[in-house]
Amino acid sequence: MVDSAPPAEPDGGRTRPGLAAAPRAGDLTTGWRLVMIITWTGVFLAFAGVWKASVEIGIRTWWIGPRSEPRPIVIQVIPFAVAIVVALAATYNVRRLPWTAVAGSLAIGLIALFDVSRSGGLALVEAAIGVGALLVALASFTGRYRAGPPATAGGAAGDGADGGTGNTSGPSGENGDGRRDGGEGWGGSGDGGPSSSRSTDG
Numbered sequence: 001m002v003d004s005a006p007p008a009e010p011d012g013g014r015t016r017p018g019l020a021a022a023p024r025a026g027d028l029t030t031g032w033r034l035v036m037i038i039t040w041t042g043v044f045l046a047f048a049g050v051w052k053a054s055v056e057i058g059i060r061t062w063w064i065g066p067r068s069e070p071r072p073i074v075i076q077v078i079p080f081a082v083a084i085v086v087a088l089a090a091t092y093n094v095r096r097l098p099w100t101a102v103a104g105s106l107a108i109g110l111i112a113l114f115d116v117s118r119s120g121g122l123a124l125v126e127a128a129i130g131v132g133a134l135l136v137a138l139a140s141f142t143g144r145y146r147a148g149p150p151a152t153a154g155g156a157a158g159d160g161a162d163g164g165t166g167n168t169s170g171p172s173g174e175n176g177d178g179r180r181d182g183g184e185g186w187g188g189s190g191d192g193g194p195s196s197s198r199s200t201d202g
Contacts, residue, residue, distance in 0.1 A: 032143035101137035
């Protein structure tokens, strides 16, 4: 189920010192990020198993290369680098993490495709690894935070309304009191009687 991200802070969403960063719309929930980390750690270990099997059965994958002429180390670590990049992206909560995982899964599928002509069995194992990672990546789209209501604008409007009400009621209350004070003063003038008696005498 998609969760709502908390409203943005008035400071523009910048992380305050000593406080954890608030989740952003499109980020994965903590549970799904953990699933991503576990999945791509499994991808790393699965390719370690493919390497071991390739060496033991004597059928080298294209990224390992033949025993007489092995591939450069930069080529040999491609599957492991893909797994590490996606796992680190999940660890550091990179934006659009599900799409990063999809791209990593497609890269694994491409690695398997190049091994079809060399070893159908190992290529099938590599393809299964890529498909499993892709299924998890697609399922993770359901675990993203969605944008919440703009609480900043709503709060400002609410504060303005309250302030307007307070300012309106204050003067009206004072005017009301003023009227009552004035009424009491007028009544006091009537009760005093000296002014009315002077008018009568005059």
